[in-house]
Amino acid sequence: MYQYDNYDQTIVDERVAQFRDQTERFLAGQLADDEYRPLRLMNGLYLQRHAPMLRVAIPYGLLSSDQLRMLAHIARKYDKNYGHFSTRQNIQYNWPRLEQVPDILADLASVQMHAIQTSGNCIRNVTSDHLAGVAADEIEDPRPYCEILRQWSTFHPEFSYLPRKFKIAVTGATEDRAAVAVHDIGFYMTRNDTGEVGFRVLVGGGLGRTPYIGAIIREFLPKRDLLSYSEAILRVYNRFGRRDNKYKARIKILVNALGAAEFATRVEDEWQQMDRDALTLTDAALADIKRRFTTPDYQAFDGDAPAFAAKLGEDAAFKRWVSRNTHAHKLPGYRAVSVSLKTPERPPGDATDAQMDTLADLAERYSAAEIRVTHEQNLVFADVATQDLYALWQGLDALGLAVPNIGTLTDMICCPGLDFCALANAGSIPIAADITNAFNDYDYLYDIGELKIKMSGCMNACGHHHVGHIGILGVDKKGVEFYQLTLGGSAASDAVLGDRLGPALEKERVVPVIRSLLDVYLEHRQEDERFLDTYRRIGMTPFKDRVYGAEDEIRRSA
Amino acid sequence: MKVIKNNTVVNDAWQLVDDGAELPAGDVIVSLGRWQQERDALLARDGQVGVALTGDQDPAALADDLDQLPLIGLLFPKFTDGRNYSSARLLRERFGYKGELRALGNVLRDQLFYMQRCGIDAFALAEGRDADAALQSLRDFSKVYQDTGDSATPVWRLRGAV
Numbered sequence: 001m002y003q004y005d006n007y008d009q010t011i012v013d014e015r016v017a018q019f020r021d022q023t024e025r026f027l028a029g030q031l032a033d034d035e036y037r038p039l040r041l042m043n044g045l046y047l048q049r050h051a052p053m054l055r056v057a058i059p060y061g062l063l064s065s066d067q068l069r070m071l072a073h074i075a076r077k078y079d080k081n082y083g084h085f086s087t088r089q090n091i092q093y094n095w096p097r098l099e100q101v102p103d104i105l106a107d108l109a110s111v112q113m114h115a116i117q118t119s120g121n122c123i124r125n126v127t128s129d130h131l132a133g134v135a136a137d138e139i140e141d142p143r144p145y146c147e148i149l150r151q152w153s154t155f156h157p158e159f160s161y162l163p164r165k166f167k168i169a170v171t172g173a174t175e176d177r178a179a180v181a182v183h184d185i186g187f188y189m190t191r192n193d194t195g196e197v198g199f200r201v202l203v204g205g206g207l208g209r210t211p212y213i214g215a216i217i218r219e220f221l222p223k224r225d226l227l228s229y230s231e232a233i234l235r236v237y238n239r240f241g242r243r244d245n246k247y248k249a250r251i252k253i254l255v256n257a258l259g260a261a262e263f264a265t266r267v268e269d270e271w272q273q274m275d276r277d278a279l280t281l282t283d284a285a286l287a288d289i290k291r292r293f294t295t296p297d298y299q300a301f302d303g304d305a306p307a308f309a310a311k312l313g314e315d316a317a318f319k320r321w322v323s324r325n326t327h328a329h330k331l332p333g334y335r336a337v338s339v340s341l342k343t344p345e346r347p348p349g350d351a352t353d354a355q356m357d358t359l360a361d362l363a364e365r366y367s368a369a370e371i372r373v374t375h376e377q378n379l380v381f382a383d384v385a386t387q388d389l390y391a392l393w394q395g396l397d398a399l400g401l402a403v404p405n406i407g408t409l410t411d412m413i414c415c416p417g418l419d420f421c422a423l424a425n426a427g428s429i430p431i432a433a434d435i436t437n438a439f440n441d442y443d444y445l446y447d448i449g450e451l452k453i454k455m456s457g458c459m460n461a462c463g464h465h466h467v468g469h470i471g472i473l474g475v476d477k478k479g480v481e482f483y484q485l486t487l488g489g490s491a492a493s494d495a496v497l498g499d500r501l502g503p504a505l506e507k508e509r510v511v512p513v514i515r516s517l518l519d520v521y522l523e524h525r526q527e528d529e530r531f532l533d534t535y536r537r538i539g540m541t542p543f544k545d546r547v548y549g550a551e552d553e554i555r556r557s558a
Numbered sequence: 559m560k561v562i563k564n565n566t567v568v569n570d571a572w573q574l575v576d577d578g579a580e581l582p583a584g585d586v587i588v589s590l591g592r593w594q595q596e597r598d599a600l601l602a603r604d605g606q607v608g609v610a611l612t613g614d615q616d617p618a619a620l621a622d623d624l625d626q627l628p629l630i631g632l633l634f635p636k637f638t639d640g641r642n643y644s645s646a647r648l649l650r651e652r653f654g655y656k657g658e659l660r661a662l663g664n665v666l667r668d669q670l671f672y673m674q675r676c677g678i679d680a681f682a683l684a685e686g687r688d689a690d691a692a693l694q695s696l697r698d699f700s701k702v703y704q705d706t707g708d709s710a711t712p713v714w715r716l717r718g719a720v
Contacts, residue, residue, distance in 0.1 A: 007713035010701045018698045022668060031668075038638055039668055121638070151703040151714070157675035158647055158706065161640025238644050275651055278705045285714050 001064050001294045001370055002147050004112040011154065012109045015116060019043050020102035027099065042160070044090075044118030045101055048422050054093045054101060055118040056108060060128040060146040060170075061089030061373040065360040068371055070111045072356035078104055083356070085341060085349045087179075087413055087464060088167070089127050089373040090118055094420050116154055121162045123153035123234070127169045129177045130374040134382045136330045139189045140197050142172035144290045145226060148281065152227050159234045163241035164249035166234070167206075170199075174493070179375055181205050181213050181495035182467060184251045185233060192220045199226065203233060203263065204255030205495075207461035212252045213495050215260035217267060223286070225271075228279035232271035236263070296368035296383045301333025305387035318393055320442065321404040326389070333386055337367070339379040339396060340403040340411060344436050347429040348414040349377030355399050366392045376413055378406065409451040409514075410436050413464050417457030417474060418481070424457035426474025426481035431455060431510055438511045448518060450530045452490070467491035469532045470514065471498045483510050487517070487543060488535045499540055502548045516546050560689060561660065562670070562681040565696065567689040572629065574610065574662060587631045587662075590615050593623075601626065610662060613641030617648045624655045632678065634663040643676045650677035651707040667692035671699065675708045 004012070019039075026036040040046075044055035056071070063071075071091055075083045078100050079093045086092055096104060108114055117124055126146045133141040149168060153159070159166070169180045172189040180186035186202035199221045205214025221229050237251045255263045312319045326335040339359065342348050351359070359379065363371045366388045367381035374380055384392055396402040405411050412435065415421065417428030432455065439445060454468030458475075465471035471486035482504035489498030505513055520542050521531045535543070559572050574587045581588075586600075587608040593600065600607045608629030611617060620630065630649060632642040642661075649655040660680040661673050667688075670681055674696055683689050705712045 005717070007701050007716060011699060011703070011713075014699050014701075035637070035666060035668070121640075154703050155672070155699065156704055156706075157672035158643045159640070160672050161638050161643065161669070235644050239641055243639060243641075273652060275707075278707075285717075288714075288717055 001062060002059075002143070002289075003292050003294060005292065008151075009109075009112070012112070012114050012116075015043075015114060016102060016105045016109050019105060023098070023102055038120055038161075041120035042117055042122055043101070043105070044115035045098075046119065046422070047098075048094070048420065050420070051095045052098050052101070053420070054096045054104065054115060055086070056091050056093070056113065056115045057118045057125045058090050058113075058373050059150050060126055060132070060143055061130055061375075062143065063371045063373065064111075065364040065369040065371070067111045067113055068356050068360040068363070070107060070113065072353040072360070074104055074107060075353040075356065077107075081354075082346070082350050082352045084347070084416060085351065085373050085377050085379070087375050087377060087415075087462060088125055089130075089375055090125055091373070092416070094416070119165070121164050121166075122160050123156060123162075123166045123168065126150050126153070127167070127178055127183075127375060129171045129173050130372045130380045131177060131327065131336055131382065132172060132372075134329050134331075134334075134336050135173045135175075135177075136328050137174045138172045138330070139174070139191060140172045142170040142187075142189060144286065144293060145187070145189075145199075145223075146170050147289055147293075148226065148286075149230065152230070156234075158231075159238055162234070162238055163243045164246065164251075166237070166251065168230075176491075176493040176495070177374075179464065179467065179491035179495075182207055182211070182464070182491060183214065185230065186214055187221075187226070190220065196222065198222045201229065201233075203267075204252040204260065206250050206252040207464060207466050208250070209247055209459050209461075210250075210253065211461065211466040211497050212256065213497065214252070215255060215263075217260060217264035224281045225276065226281055228274060228276040229267070229271055231279060232267050232274060235270055235274075236266050240266075296370070298331055298383070299333070299385065301331070301385065303332045305333060305385065308386040308389055311390045315390075317404075318390060321393055321402055322389065324404040324408070324446075325402075325406045326384075329383070335384050335386055335389060337381040337384050337389070337392065338374070338406040339381065339401050340405055341378050341401070342405055342411045342432075342436065343400055343403050344433075344440070345400055347416075347419075348412055348432050351379075355401060358395070358399055359401070362392060362395045366395075376411065378411070404442065405445060407450045407452075408445040409448055409453055409470075409518075410439055410445065411452075413452075413454040413468070415456050415463035417455075421457060421462075423460055424474065425459075425476035426457050426483065428455045428457040428463060428472075428474055431472060431474075431483065431507070434511050435514065438515070448521070448531065449528070450532075452532075453514075454489070454491075464491060465489075466497045467495065468498060469530075469535070470517065472510065473504075475504050477504065481507050483507065485510075485513065485517075487540065488532065490532060501540070502544055513547050517543055520546050559682050562683065562689055562692060562696075563658075563679065565693060567693070572606075572608065572660075574631065585629075587629065587660075590619060594619075597623075608658075608660070611642065611645055613639050613645070615645075617645045617653065620649075621653050624649075624653060624657070627657055629658040629660055629680075630655065631660045631662045634661060634665055634669075637664045637666050637669050643672065646673070646676040646678050647707060667695040670695045671697075675702065675704070675706050675710065677707055 169183040201218040202214040372380040455472040456463035467489040485501040486498030610631030
């Protein structure tokens with residue numbers, strides 16, 4: 001966990017004072033709506049359907065127990081006792097009062113947190129792999145580079161009024177667990193022929209109205225050039241990105257208008273001309289950032305604890321949870337644990353203040369006092385000794401947070417939708433609830449295996465529907481909510497956009513249609529193919545025929 | 559023109575002249591197009607000449623003229639149009655421009671800090687804005703993370719890592 005020094009703290013404290021002044025001027029009528037708007041957005045503050053929404057930054061998804069307790073405190077004191085974890089590893093509050101937002105920011109600053117650049121046309125929170133630092137398939141821990149990018153992008157004077165928002169993701173692993181390919185810039189840590197570690201650089205990914213998987217513009221970027229190359233990309237985008245139409249203003253549109261090769265040439269030209277020395281990441285500067293990350297106090301185990309193996313044999317429910325919700329750790333005797341926020345009791349990604357407080361305690365006891373937020377809207381305890389797993393499981397179960405559904409079809413990504421968001425065309429939380437209630441048989445869920453359902457309440461695609469194995473997009477047809485399904489998308493290392501299944505469906509048909517799609521999958525599945533693999537092999541037709549062919553037959557016989 | 563310069567509010571004699579309008583006496587700021595067409599005549603006048611760039615104009619177009627221009631204006635038609643932040647840095651850091659860089663147009667106090675960090679050193683606030691109050695916003699932050707060619711030392715240097 002990165003620890004602020006006095007400089008970091010000063011900047012965050014001065015931000016609170018600045019935003020307090022801006023908000024006071026707005027409330028006093030000295031700052032017009034359209035002048036205040038970009039300022040409040042750069043602090044994550046939206047004026048929404050029912051009340052303002054405040055998005056708080058959780059840099060690369062990493063939280064300490066103390067920070068999580070503060071998030072609980074904010075939910076309790078300023079909101080309605082809950083918060084919503086988002087696909088960008090942040091947390092959102094739906095009911096704060098505008099006048100109180102400066103106080104919330106001051107509370108956040110007291111635990112080294114902020115809401116800087118969580119919205120607006122600027123560089124947003126940098127996201128990363130939720131298993132960073134503990135994954136076995138990692139080339140190097142990406143978090144120091146995330147922190148370097150966070151500092152560089154914080155109030156970057158040249159890039160604070162970009163054509164549109166700008167999202168960066170970094171992964172150090174070979175498996176992409178951070179949806180890197182759908183970011184404006186994606187950095188994949190890699191080794192070159194000589195074994196040196198650097199980055200493969202992707203640009204122009206993004207979802208929204210015009211989704212794109214990004215293009216690789218550089219196969220190897222030395223680490224020392226991370227910031228200068230980023231600055232070159234951002235400068236080309238800032239100067240040449242479209243500003244005449246906000247729907248055409250993301251970097252993906254520029255990259256595709258120029259072609260990735262031409263875009264890469266422009267970046268290289270800019271990069272060759274700029275003063276790179278000033279931005280070169282020296283070994284000393286990198287070591288300084290790394291030094292200010294705390295490391296868990298690991299114990300040396302030979303392997304899994306004997307008591308853990310015994311409990312697996314005794315308790316089937318525990319065993320089920322371990323097999324679904326825990327992940328390999330680079331060290332023997334440890335596991336990373338996913339805490340599912342996809343429960344029947346609450347909308348996907350939501351947690352109450354009481355849950356957050358208890359989770360903070362559990363993390364303190366069992367996982368180095370750290371918690372990660374995943375882009376799939378769950379939490380992770382990354383450093384749990386196997387000897388503690390049973391006690392942790394019991395603690396989570398008492399909170400209703402030991403639901404063993406990670407990676408299954410009820411572990412959905414879901415945006416806030418019509419219930420909260422001013423942009424939404426249709427509800428997404430009620431569909432998630434329908435799916436969770438309909439598919440509650442674990443034997444069936446486990447038989448289906450890995451299935452990523454991703455759902456957005458409008459084409460802005462906050463719920464990543466384009467890259468769901470099954471994507472669900474809410475649309476409005478003359479005031480009635482309809483749902484457009486896509487199949488075959490993926491946000492993982494094999495990233496691809498899904499294909500449209502057919503005409504949008506009425507709300508009550510979504511669950512039966514998903515069941516039909518799964519029937520087709522089960523009928524065609526070979527060996528241990530996932531839904532996605534079967535879809536790739538057999539194509540759209542069998543699925544489409546089952547869903548819409550039957551409809552035609554009914555029509556003909558009527 | 560009322561401007562913020564060197565942390566004070568001053569009134570100076572520079573006039574922004576529309577294309578096609580007759581040139582008044584005194585110091586004038588003209589468009590890049592007019593400068594390119596009427597360069598010799600403009601330099602032959604009494605009074606100084608500056609050129610105003612819009613966000614879509616490449617500052618490299620002035621690279622050979624910098625010694626003759628005591629002022630370059632950067633036009634912000636809307637305060638949310640950030641292209642001229644890049645132009646300011648290019649003029650200062652790539653082309654080594656030493657004269658005055660003046661923000662013109664929809665210039666509001668809450669953007670001054672960023673402008674200053676990009677090398678803009680004079681700010682002609684939008685109509686009716688309180689320039690004295692705006693001075694405070696130039697001091698919003700005492701520490702910064704980036705090395706952008708202004709006089710501020712970024713914190714990674716202050717940390718003594720290099």
